[in-house]
Amino acid sequence: QKEVEQNSGPLSVPEGAIASLNCTYSDRGSQSFFWYRQYSGKSPELIMSIYSNGDKEDGRFTAQLNKASQYVSLLIRDSQPSDSATYLCALYSGAGSYQLTFGKGTKLSVIP
Amino acid sequence: GAVVSQHPSWVICKSGTSVKIECRSLDFQATTMFWYRQFPKQSLMLMATSNEGSKATYEQGVEKDKFLINHASLTLSTLTVTSAHPEDSSFYICSAGAGPLTYNEQFFGPGTRLTVL
Numbered sequence: 001q002k003e004v005e006q007n008s009g010p011l012s013v014p015e016g017a018i019a020s021l022n023c024t025y026s027d028r029g030s031q032s033f034f035w036y037r038q039y040s041g042k043s044p045e046l047i048m049s050i051y052s053n054g055d056k057e058d059g060r061f062t063a064q065l066n067k068a069s070q071y072v073s074l075l076i077r078d079s080q081p082s083d084s085a086t087y088l089c090a091l092y093s094g095a096g097s098y099q100l101t102f103g104k105g106t107k108l109s110v111i112p
Numbered sequence: 113g114a115v116v117s118q119h120p121s122w123v124i125c126k127s128g129t130s131v132k133i134e135c136r137s138l139d140f141q142a143t144t145m146f147w148y149r150q151f152p153k154q155s156l157m158l159m160a161t162s163n164e165g166s167k168a169t170y171e172q173g174v175e176k177d178k179f180l181i182n183h184a185s186l187t188l189s190t191l192t193v194t195s196a197h198p199e200d201s202s203f204y205i206c207s208a209g210a211g212p213l214t215y216n217e218q219f220f221g222p223g224t225r226l227t228v229l
Contacts, residue, residue, distance in 0.1 A: 008205040032215045043205045043223040044156070046114075072136060086189060094215040098146060099171065 003027075005102035014111050015018050019076040021106050023089030026070070027088075032092040033065055035074045037085045038105065044088055048074060079110045113211040118221035125196055125226050126229055133191045133224045135206030141186035142208035146218060147179075150203045162189045196228045 003026040008011055013019045021035070021042040032051055036044035050056045050072065056063045062075040072091075093101070100106040115138040124130050135145055143164050147175040148208045160181050168181035180192040189208075193200055203225050207218040 032217065034217065037221075043203075043220045046217070049215070049217050054137055092212070094216075096215055098144070098161050098213075100156075100216065102155045104155060 002047040004089055004091060006087075006106045008104055009107040010109050011106055012109045012111055013079050015079060015081060017079050019079045019083065019110070020088075020110055021076075021087050021108065023072045023074075023103055025072070025089075025091055025101075027091070027093050027101075028067075029093055029095065030091040031052075031094040032042070033064060033072045034090040034100070035061075035072075036062035036088040036090060037083075038088055039085045047087075049090075050052055067107050075102065076108075079108075081110045081112050084108055084110050114208075114219040116142075116206065116208050116219050116221040117152075118206055118224050120222050120224060121222060122225040122227075124229065127197050129143055131193045131226060133193075133204055133206075134224075135189045135191070135208070137187045137208045137210075140209065140210050142189075143186060144209045144213060145183060145189040146207045146209075147181060147189075147191050148205045148207065148220075150205060151159055152198045156205065159191075165167075189196045193226065196226070198228045201226055 005024045035048045038044045050063040050065045060077045064073045088105045089103040090100040117136045119134045145162040147159045150156045162183040170176045183189040205223040207220045
């Protein structure tokens with residue numbers, strides 16, 4: 001069974017700090033990895049996609065993927081109160097259904 | 113880019129009625145769209161995969177006769193909840209793939225909150 005593990009939090013960081021969100025997964029065959037941000041009562045918003053080992057940067061966000069360790073992370077630099085949300089790690093195995101396997105999410109609170 | 117819209121954003125209906133939800137990709141063509149349902153404090157659950165011009169593929173446990181999906185064009189998919197009951201009350205969210213299906217990168221619409229009285 002495919003599993004995606006995230007620390008549920010809440011993770012509290014002061015404004016301006018770096019927030020580090022982590023995710024581990026069980027399916028070694030997974031080929032696509034995503035970070036979504038979901039505000040309460042809203043739908044998920046795609047923040048980052050990463051497909052190969054290493055780092056991928058987009059503005060204040062950096063995704064890191066290590067397939068050997070089955071680990072994917074999201075760093076948010078210069079955290080803002082507007083970054084306060086639940087961050088969902090999701091992956092796609094590349095086989096069978098197009099179901100994305102989601103983690104339960106990490107709730108991030110950025111304290112002004 | 114990669115904007116997905118849904119209509120309506122919320123709907124309240126009486127038990128036994130049918131409700132249609134529209135999902136549109138606004139700035140790209142989506143050969144494949146996806147329909148999810150999310151109950152409070154739970155993860156998104158894929159209900160079905162909708163392919164333009166062909167029948168939808170439903171996930172195990174999802175009643176295809178109750179949740180009718182039509183994907184008539186590359187920018188529009190609809191979900192009809194037939195004979196809705198209170199247990200169908202949920203947050204319904206569609207998504208569309210903007211890139212190669214191999215990567216399955218999905219962009220979500222804003223969701224439709226359905227309340228069945």
